[in-house]
Amino acid sequence: MTDRAAFLATLRATPRGKNPGLPDRSSTPDAPTELRAGEDPIGRFQRETEATSASMSRVTRDTVGVAVVAALHAAGAQRVALTTDLGPHLEAVRSACWAAGLEVADYADVAPQRRQAAALDATVTGCLAAVAATGSIVTSAAAGRAGALIAPTHVCVVREDQLLPGLHALLSGDVLSAAGSLFALQSGPSRSADIEKTLILGVHGPGRVDVLFVELER
Numbered sequence: 001m002t003d004r005a006a007f008l009a010t011l012r013a014t015p016r017g018k019n020p021g022l023p024d025r026s027s028t029p030d031a032p033t034e035l036r037a038g039e040d041p042i043g044r045f046q047r048e049t050e051a052t053s054a055s056m057s058r059v060t061r062d063t064v065g066v067a068v069v070a071a072l073h074a075a076g077a078q079r080v081a082l083t084t085d086l087g088p089h090l091e092a093v094r095s096a097c098w099a100a101g102l103e104v105a106d107y108a109d110v111a112p113q114r115r116q117a118a119a120l121d122a123t124v125t126g127c128l129a130a131v132a133a134t135g136s137i138v139t140s141a142a143a144g145r146a147g148a149l150i151a152p153t154h155v156c157v158v159r160e161d162q163l164l165p166g167l168h169a170l171l172s173g174d175v176l177s178a179a180g181s182l183f184a185l186q187s188g189p190s191r192s193a194d195i196e197k198t199l200i201l202g203v204h205g206p207g208r209v210d211v212l213f214v215e216l217e218r
Contacts, residue, residue: 034133034166041132041165042213048135052188054209061214064089065096068124068155071210072102075153077121081107085126085142089157089214093124107147117146122153128183129175130158130211133166136187137211140179148186154206160216 014020028034035041042058049056059067072080080102086093097104107123110116125148129138137156139148148154164170176183190205 028166028168031166032133033131034168041163042160042215045130045132045135045163045213048133049188049211050135052135052209053191054135054188054211056211056213058213058215061089061217064157064212064214065092067212068093068157069096069100069102071155071212072097072122072124072153073100075122075208075210077102077151077153079103079105079119079121081105081110081117081120081123081147081151083107083123083125083143083147085128085140085147086124086157087126089126093157097124107144111144111146117150120151122155123147123151124155124157126157126159127162128179129170130163131165131167131170131185132163134185134187136185138170138175138179139184139186141182142180145182148184149190149205152206153208153210155210155212157212157214159214163213 010020035044046056046058055071057067057071080097082090082094082097082104084090084106094104105116107125110120125139125143127137128140128142130136131138137148137158139156148156164173164175170176186205186209189207189209190203192200192203
């Protein structure tokens with residue numbers, strides 16, 4: 001990959017009005033946003049996720065619903081909205097929430113109703129992808145424009161086949177072509193330290209994030 005100094009030198013040497021071209025992006029850079037050689041992507045994803053003050057639990061396809069309910073109970077959530085990007089896990093999660101006596105709605109129905117949306121305790125979403133090296137989840141318009149952000153608690157279901165090694169794979173691949181008009185990288189709960197440099201969680205988004213990682217059956 002072309003480094004910063006080489007790219008800037010190319011820009012300086014290019015006559016005004018000429019296209020300097022894009023830097024070479026064919027190889028993965030040696031950077032903190034990428035996996036180290038031989039590193040376990042799932043283990044790195046868990047460490048990075050927990051470093052952001054989020055939690056991560058490894059679950060199976062058959063236990064997703066139970067795990068979602070456990071996360072919601074731990075957060076004290078009662079009013080819950082589900083987004084369509086849960087995909088193959090949507091109905092299992094819905095059934096488990098109903099069985100647990102939670103108030104469950106589809107986020108697409110709640111989103112236009114400001115009072116109902118503001119009253120949510122939690123949202124449960126899927127994701128477009130996840131990035132192992134940064135502990136980030138990538139959400140898109142499929143979750144609704146605020147589906148992962150509007151409630152105090154966000155539970156995100158990540159399938160193992162959605163895990164990417166680093167930002168290079170995310171930005172160089174085809175994943176973002178499915179994002180539509182919106183995609184966002186989220187790393188842990190919302191946080192701010194603007195006032196007296198005191199870190200506060202949940203200022204502009206969820207104060208609690210629970211990631212449920214669905215491992216492939218082997």
